[in-house]
Amino acid sequence: MSCKQISLISNKHDATKVSLFKKMNRLTINFLIAPMLVLLTFMSVLTETQSPIAIPNRIISIVPAVTEILFAIGAGPQVVAVSSFDRTKEALSKPRVGGLLDPNIERVLALRPDLVILYESQVDQQIQLKRAEIPVLMYQHGGLSDVTPMIRKLGKQTGHIAQAQKVATQIERELENIRQRVKNLTPPRTLLVFGREPYAIKNVYASGGIGFLHDMLETAGGENVFGDLLREAAHPTSEMILAIEPEVIIELQVQGTTENQFSSETKAWNRFSTIPAVRSDRVHVLTGSELVIPGPRVAEVTRRLATLLHPKAF
């Protein structure tokens, strides 16, 4: 709790007190102020690592998903720095302070933020910031259904409740729309790949049965071939891919890909000429950073996936 906030509280309190002063006895008021101050201090201690009561104006976000959400709900001007992995247009102009593995606390402190959003696992950094008495919000990586609550939460904390609500509801509506349209369609067995060695089907990483990639896939009307795997990532070998016989393969490539790369990356799957996805020419390589970020564009991405999975319905 910073002194600034206590004084803010007591200032506010003083303001109300002035009008009541006429009605109340001075002694009584003193008796009221003290316990209320104590109570408020006590409550602020409880909510220490949660949002400050005031609206933060200097937000630093180390989580790209959160950055995107902040910009989407109109809190962009309040953001002073972003993570090194933020690639969106709006984030480009902001200074960078590192990412999951290498957050630069010095830079963070130098920018004098009043709210820092960290990954759940960055416990050391949280302790450091606590010592500097900077409020911290720990971001928890969740599934698709955790995105809109996060949007609303951030809206509340940054003073953009209405806009956050609008964005969140729009996403929910869009997702519901997609769900309805694919409801009665047979979901094709899909392999959702998010990483592999370039131009080779080696070291393949695919979405497991947990996580927002899986959720997006299922919402879009696809059946994740690794749906029963209780992990976020599956690491299948060629053998597994052959055995599993996916009907559709969707690859998410984060970085920009040229025409040439698209075709060669797609062609790389041709060595598995016998799997249904290759035979029916349903191997799709998608590109864009929004593909793997559980942020405000999830609905967009889900729609893209749905279009690929059920072209006739979209």
Added chain:
Amino acid sequence: MLRVIHSIRLATKTRCLDFRWRFGLIQLTFGVLALTVCIVAPLVGPVPISFNAVFNSSLPFSDNVDAQIFFIARLPRVLAGALVGGALAAAGVVLQALLRNPLATPFTLGVSAGASLGAMLVLILGLPVPIIGIAAVPVASFVGSLGAVSIVYALARFRYQGLSTNVLLLAGVTLNSIFSAIILFVQYLADYTQSFQAIRWLMGNLDVSSYTPILYALPLLTIAFIAFASLPRSLNLLTLGPKSAAARGVNVLQTQRLAFFSASLATGAAVSLGGPIGFIGIIIPHVVRLLVGADHRIVLPAATLLGAAFLVACDVVARTFMSPMELPVGIITAMLGGPFFLWLLTRTR
């Protein structure tokens, strides 16, 4: 089976059998071992397949999942494993003889560091298009290994009339450190997902899933092995020291150069095919020497065969042990190779 090995060892150590007989017997034993492993390996894996189904010609290939798994996923893997295992083991033998140091490995002279750096640069910085149809990573890693080898060789020849093996060793070790530092730096700069890919590559992976990389590595390995074929006797004499070898008529400089380049070529090709898989290059030569003596004419081919068998076997374990997860094969080679070697050492003392 142990008794057979024991009796062969006795026979070889006391030379009561003629050289030709010993050679033939030993290579036959190891050859049979390698062949058996390579035949059985593609039939074993996390997904059970049946031998009959694989070779059932009545079923069209596109519907025969068992055959698909056998020919597309497993067989290339086994072939790659045999080539990589054999190449690394042979390179280990040659380099240990060249450097006259039983602790030398194929990676001592910087080849693997160069290969890793090449692969890292592609995985992390990204190269635009595949080169002549081959995936970029193996090509870059091979080019990287050539680069490292050239630097090491240039350093070793810099001020010496001959080829100083001491300088070679020092240059290799230094290059390894420098390149490792660069690799760490590049990884640090990388995206978290790219970094992960890079780390996985460094653990070694034989899942080539296509015959193309094997076909590209084959000519390189053939050249290396042709060179290897001419080296064994000179390597024997080199053990006495360059002077003594020269006094007995060995062209020491030529032998050293040939040994260095062929071993580096074999290692570079092997690493670009399967990543830097450790332990084979140091364990297999020693195991073979413990079993058959130090004569390189026998050790070199035997080590090649045993290396192939060993790596293929380790790969089978890697993909079945924690199925459906696949362990990096380098971990298995270390975990199996180390204790086995210790056991062998205690038995022969």
Added chain:
Amino acid sequence: MNVSFSYNTTQVLNNISIAVPHGGITGVLGPNGSGKTTLLNLLGGLLKPTAGYVRLDKKDLSTFSRSVLAKKMAFVTQETHLAFDYSVLEIALMGRYPHLGPFQIEGPTDIKIAREALKITGTRDLENRPFASLSGGEKQRVIIASALAQLLQTSTKYEFGITEGLLLLDEPTAALDLRYQLEIAATLRSLNKNQNTTIVVATHDLNLAASLCDQLILLRSGHVLKEGPTLKVLSAETVRTLYNVEADVRFDENSGYLNITPISKSPNA
């Protein structure tokens, strides 16, 4: 066979001209750093002179191919450290390298010759022992046998002899204790007598040189001090000049050799 050498190598040896007589035991004597090893290396063809020439049988060394040279000359280094464990017989067989074609395997003749070489140096019964398990003296004798194997040729079907051979040894007894020193000296003497091997030994051991060699080449800082028969060349004066040591040099009737006993350092040392 007439062996003559004339060469100069700057930095280590300066403008030396010597001749090694055929059939005898010649010693190259001198303090450490006088260039003995370099001289021996030059003689053996392991080093090329920066100026001058080295000739064997009136032909320059460089005109001989490697294997031909190896059949005529054998070199024994001071110490041998093996990286891997070979058996004694395998090491002796290594000497047959120059006699074999590129992929030729040692035949029964080669094995017989190797065994004969081991017999000559008295190490035949160690045949199957690993080299590393031998004592210092045994190791050195095995190495000498290996060098001999280079030179031995069949003269008749069952006997082996050296028709012409040159054995160069670099400080063969430097690291050995007394008993082994005597063993090696005896072996070399018998080689010279029975096999007619020309031997050149580089050493700094005065008494060894005195007892073993019949010719001496005295080297000092890259120059030849004196050259000639031992009895003439080795004297208190030469010892003083070479080693800056006062020594008593006298002929010992019993052994038939010169005996050198160092007394003290020279005053102007």
